[in-house]
Amino acid sequence: MAKVEAAHSLGPLSPVAALFKREGRAARRQAIADPWQVPPFPACCTSYVSAEAEQEDPMSKTGLAATVLLLAGLLGFSLATPAMASDCGAADTPCSVPLGSYHIAIPKDGGRGAPIHLHLHGAGADGKAVINGGMTADTLGRGYAMIAPTGYQEIARWKKNWAVFDGRTYPRDDIAFLTQVIEDAVARHGLDRDRLLLSGFSRGGSFVWDVACRAPGMARAYAPVAGAFWDPLPEDCAEPVDLFHTHGWTDRVVPLEGRSFREGAVVQGDAFASLFILRATNGCAARQPESAPIEGDRWWRHWSDCRAGRIDLMLHPGGHGVPKGWTDLALDWFEERLTTEEKKACVASC
Amino acid sequence: MRRLLLMLSVLLGAPALADPAACGGEVACEIDGGSYHLLLPDAWLGGPAVIHLHGLGGSGARGTKNTGLVETVTGRGYALILPSGEPWLELASQPTDWAVRDGTTGRRDDIAFLRAVLDDAAARAGIDRGRVLMTGFSRGGSMVWDVACHAPGTAAAYAPAAGGFWKPLPESCTGPVRMQHSHGFTDGVVPLEGRRIPIETPVITQGDIFAGLQIWRRTMGCGSKADGHEIDGPLWRKRWTKCAAGGSLELILHAGGHGPAPGWMATAIDWFEGAPKG
Secondary structure, rough: OOHHHHHHOOOOOOOHHHHHHHHHHHHHHHHHOOOOOOOOOOOHHHHHHHHHHOOOOOOOHHHHHHHHHHHHHHHHOOOOOOOHHHHOOOOOOOOOOEEEEEEEEEOOOOOOOOOEEEEEOOOOOHHHHHHOOOHHHHHHHHOOOOEOOOHHHHHHHHOOOOOOOOOOOOOOHHHHHHHHHHHHHHHHHHOOOOOOOEEEEEHHHHHHHHHHHHHHOOOEEEEEEOOOOOOOOOOOOOOOOOEEEEOOOOOOOOOOEEEEEEHHOOOOOHHHHHHHHHHHHHHHOOOOOOOEEEEOEEEEEOOOOOOOOEEEEEEEOOOOOOOOOHHHHHHHHHHHHHHHOOOHHHHHOO | HHHHHHHHHOOOOOOOOOOOOOOOOOEEEOOOOEEEEEEEOOOOEEEEEEEEEEEOOOOOHHHHHHHHHHHHHHHOEOOOOOEEEEHHOOOOOOOOOOOOOOOOOOOOOHHHHHHHHHHHHHHHHHEEEEEEEEEEEEEHOOOOOHHHHHOHOOEEEEEEOOOOEEEOOOOOOOOOEEEEEEEEEOOOOOOOOOOEEOOOOEEEEEEEHHHHHHHHHHHHOOOOOOEEEEEEEEEEEEEEOOOOOEEEEEEEOOOOOOOOOHHHHHHHHHOOOOOOOO
């Protein structure tokens, strides 16, 4: 074992070498304690509770609205008609929150208690394009509210963008922005905050990874497409999450293996390294997935037997895009996650 | 050069296949430290070779009975060299294995052994040392990664299957190589993400294949993004051919488990010869 340490101490480590070094340390800690047990996880789920508490700030308009709606809900009244609850959100009338704007579409029979699909567009697109697109129709058809915020970062080459943790400092805190969007939409429509799927495409997918890793209480589950961590890769993630990653084998824009820009100044990470980091957090590192079925041209890996959380990977033969039928697939996956009561049980007990 | 070697071997009375004392076919060739089997194409006058490393518990002798392997290699005009691994610590209870760098000690120096096998086969049978393709399966594939990384000049190209680096992963490799790695997507024995082997003492751990590929790309200066992405039926391929330090890398994922992809050896020889795919 001393020899292993020596080999690792030579020279500066690349992010992935560092990753393995860390994993090696964890493995040794684990070997000392009990060779069959993985290390314990940080306490989970606190963010679920605090998000609700913050929402009840009586000094904020949205807080007031939430309180009114909450009371209405408790008393069994139906105070909120769609017109009264919201006059914003359509393609030409985005809703505003202090840090930006978003679009929203509500299922035909109203938003009260509806689950939420929040999708982050790719760089250069916007919330309007998402709300007008096929994903919204598919989402509404399943009885979900569709929320499509618009990314905006003044310093980015494509300004409609997200504050992906890629080594640059972005002026807008997009974790704070998305939190405002969710709170505002829930307050306006009485949506089910606990059944929120956060998805995203390309740079939006990368930001989904960042939220899953750094603010895992924001959503119940995560479904990034064609985007993963950028360098510098995080050392580890805050707590186990459920995440479904989709990626095209022939994606040349955000290739699975990563890509570097400006002679290495900004680097899309290797998607397999992102998966490696999250597997370590979920407690299923250094071993195979429970199953890896080949379903036609969809190649899956299911890390469904982790200590907590679960990771699913779907590779498809296509390029940089959202594959056909993805929305239904993602919502099917999400609903399977909702049937596992692990997270809720954790909220009750920890 | 080949002819010269062959003539020299005849003139100097070195063992040739006609010699009843010589090795070949089912008769193992013995050298210091171990043995190997040697199979030559019909009407052999010297030429290129495939040296193939068996998986855990295998042997050169067993390889001679793998008619698919033998016919593919010799049918393409290559000599087939099948070295035998050794049990760890020469314990009879241990399966035959290779000295993969996995933190254990007490194994034969297999890089030196494999180089000696190639030198011996070259002298015996006129193998062109400049046209050797090294292949291996499973632990044999891992040994191919190690040879390529730590003694890159041993063969002209490397085509491992279903095995990569074990931990601790090397920081970097000695120099650029031509390498084609093939792996089953559903492999649960040597999974793509590696695996701890808890039955061994000490615990040894297969490395993550994608982390290993990053080490190669860094060594060769390929950049992370592949310059070829291809869906070839059940084979999903990526190629890195524009590497600043030379060499090239190819990854083939196939829709199978812990076994060679259908047509694996033919695919590897096509790639070795630089033939267009298909």
